[in-house]
Amino acid sequence: MDWILSPWPWYVSGPLIAFVMFLLLLAGKSFGMSSNLRTLCSLCGAGKKAQFFDFDWKAQRWNLIVAFGAAIGGYIGVHYLSTDTVVDLHPSTIAELQAYGFESAGKAYAPSELYDLSALSDPKALAILVVSGFLIGFGTRYAGGCTSGHTISGLSNLQVPSLIATLGFFIGGLLMIFIIFPLLF
Amino acid sequence: MRILSYLGIGILFGIVMFKSEAASWFRIYEMFTFQSVHMYGIIGTALAVGIIGVQLIKAKKVKTIRGSEMCFNPKDKSITRYLVGGIIFGLGWALAGACPGPMYVLVGAGYVPILVVIAAALFGTYIYGVVREKLPH
Numbered sequence: 456m457d458w459i460l461s462p463w464p465w466y467v468s469g470p471l472i473a474f475v476m477f478l479l480l481l482a483g484k485s486f487g488m489s490s491n492l493r494t495l496c497s498l499c500g501a502g503k504k505a506q507f508f509d510f511d512w513k514a515q516r517w518n519l520i521v522a523f524g525a526a527i528g529g530y531i532g533v534h535y536l537s538t539d540t541v542v543d544l545h546p547s548t549i550a551e552l553q554a555y556g557f558e559s560a561g562k563a564y565a566p567s568e569l570y571d572l573s574a575l576s577d578p579k580a581l582a583i584l585v586v587s588g589f590l591i592g593f594g595t596r597y598a599g600g601c602t603s604g605h606t607i608s609g610l611s612n613l614q615v616p617s618l619i620a621t622l623g624f625f626i627g628g629l630l631m632i633f634i635i636f637p638l639l640f
Numbered sequence: 641m642r643i644l645s646y647l648g649i650g651i652l653f654g655i656v657m658f659k660s661e662a663a664s665w666f667r668i669y670e671m672f673t674f675q676s677v678h679m680y681g682i683i684g685t686a687l688a689v690g691i692i693g694v695q696l697i698k699a700k701k702v703k704t705i706r707g708s709e710m711c712f713n714p715k716d717k718s719i720t721r722y723l724v725g726g727i728i729f730g731l732g733w734a735l736a737g738a739c740p741g742p743m744y745v746l747v748g749a750g751y752v753p754i755l756v757v758i759a760a761a762l763f764g765t766y767i768y769g770v771v772r773e774k775l776p777h
Contacts, residue, residue, distance in 0.1 A: 462659060462660070462661050463656070463659040463660050464681075465660065465677070465678050465679075465680075465681030465682040465684075465685060466681060466685050467660075468656055468659070468660030468662065468682050468685075468686075469660075469681060469682045469683065469684065469685025469686040469687075469688075469689065470685055470686065470689045471652075471656045471660075472653075472656060472660075472682065472686040473685075473686045473687075473689035473690040473693060474652075474689075475649060475652055475653045475656065476686075476690055476693075477693055477697075478649050478652075479649060480697065480704070480710050480711065481702075481704055481705050481710075482642075482645060482646070482649070482704065482705065483704035483705070483706060483708055483710070483711060484646075484711060485711050485712070485713060488739070488740040488741035488744075489739075489740040491740075492740065492761055492762055492765040493765055493769070495762055495765075496762060496765050496766050496769060501766055501769060504766075504769075504770060505766075505769040505770045505772070507768075507769035507770075507772050508766075508769050517642070517643075517646045520643055520646040520647050520650060521646050521647075521649055521650035521653065522650065522744045523647065523650060523744075524646065524647040524648065524649060524650015524651040524652075524653065524654060525650045525651070525653050525654035525657065525741060525744040525745050525748070526650075526654060526744045526745065526747045526748035527647070527650070527651050527654060527748055528650065528651040528652065528653060528654015528655040528656070528657065528658060528745060528748065529654045529655075529657070529658050529663065529744070529745035529746060529747065529748030529749035530654075530748035530749065530750075531651065531654070531655055531748075532654065532655045532657075532658030532659050532745070532748075532749065533658060533748075533749040533750065536655065536658075536659060537658075537659070542661050542664045542666045542667060544666055544670060544675075544676075545670070545675055545676060547675065548666075548669070548670050548673070548675045548676070551673070552666070552669065560666060563666075564661070564664050564666075564749070565663075565664060565665050565666070565737070565746065565751050566665050566666065566737075569665065569737075569753060570665070570746070570751040570752075570753050570754065571751075571753070572752050572753070574753045575752070575753055575756070580753070581756065583735060583736075584736065584753055584754075584756040584757050584760065585756060585757075585760045586732075586735065586760070587731075587732045587735035587736035587757060587760070588732065588736060588756065588757035588758065588759065588760025588761040588763075588764065589732070589760045589761070589763060589764040589767075590728050590729065590731050590732025590735070590764065591729055591732035591733065591736060591738075591739070591740065591743075591757070591760075591761045591764065592732075592760065592761030592762060592763060592764025592765040592766075592767075592768070593728055593729075593764035593765065593767060593768045594725050594726070594727070594728030594729025594730070594731070594732055594764070595725070595729050595740060595761075595765070596725070596764075596765050596768040596769070597721055597724065597725030597728060597729075597768055597775065598721060598722050598724075598725025598726045598728075598729055599715060599716075599721065599722070599725065600715075601729060601733075601739050601740045601741075602683075602733070602739040602740075602741070603739070603740070603741055605722075605726075606683060606687075607683070607686050607687065607690055608690070609715065610687055610690070610691070611687060611690030611691050611693070611694045612694050612712050613691065613694075614714070614715055616715035616716065616717070616718065616722050617715065617722075619719055619722040619723055619726065620722040620723075620725065620726040621726070622723070622726065623722060623723045623724070623725065623726015623727045623729070623730060624726050624727075624729055624730040624733060625672075625730060626723075626726070626727050626730060627726065627727040627728060627729060627730020627731040627732075627733065627734065628668075628671075628672045628730040628731070628733055628734040629672055629730075629734075630727070630730070630731060631672070631730070631731045631733075631734035631735055632669065632672040632673055632734050633672075635731070635735075
């Protein structure tokens, strides 16, 4: 049981992600975790404001169910399939993050500075959560997909647009970490 | 029945995301600073299996369980939307330390503030839909 309860190595996790994609293809759907945001907007009536949301969201209910399942998976993962959820980071990564003020580096799964309940009363943390979420929502729809839709599904199908998008993901990520992080923290 | 199968696929995906630590902010940071092979290993092996599988599916003309054609969405030919949209998402991905899949996984894992990220992502999606016609694609 130890191997299930410890963190799963990348060479097990990666193929399992591909397996999830194949299951969705077999079901006649596609693997893309950001389209549910559009479905949710549509469900909330955004179709009245913008044509982009004016579609039959009921046909897209399946992607909300997958997202709901993902949340259940997270619950099962933390409560039934883990003994210790601390992410084992390299000491130099820990030192770097602690210098940025992330004291929880090397002691947690997610930084308590952003993802503990107390973060909600910290204006800076709250601003980071709001801004990052906005960028995710706006960027994924503009790019027509996220890591699952482009980097995994699109590249598996050897689609050039997905390669450009993935390149964009990394340019954005590197800009954030190397240029903006030193200004923020 | 269909609902249950989508739910099952979602649960499997959520467990894999959580247990692989791909839903950890720290793993995303470490990936963008090239301090570990972990995330590259996950994406690389998913992609290797994915590419081989999709090519096999196409060569063997595998159908869905209901016998219809599989759904591969060809994307529009463009650079601007993928590059600019990609960069915008990349900025958010590195800052939140989560992409859209792991966002939901973190809700289930009990990290309440991720709900703020999801709400803001919904708002971002909404704003995109509103200003879409004015953006270069």
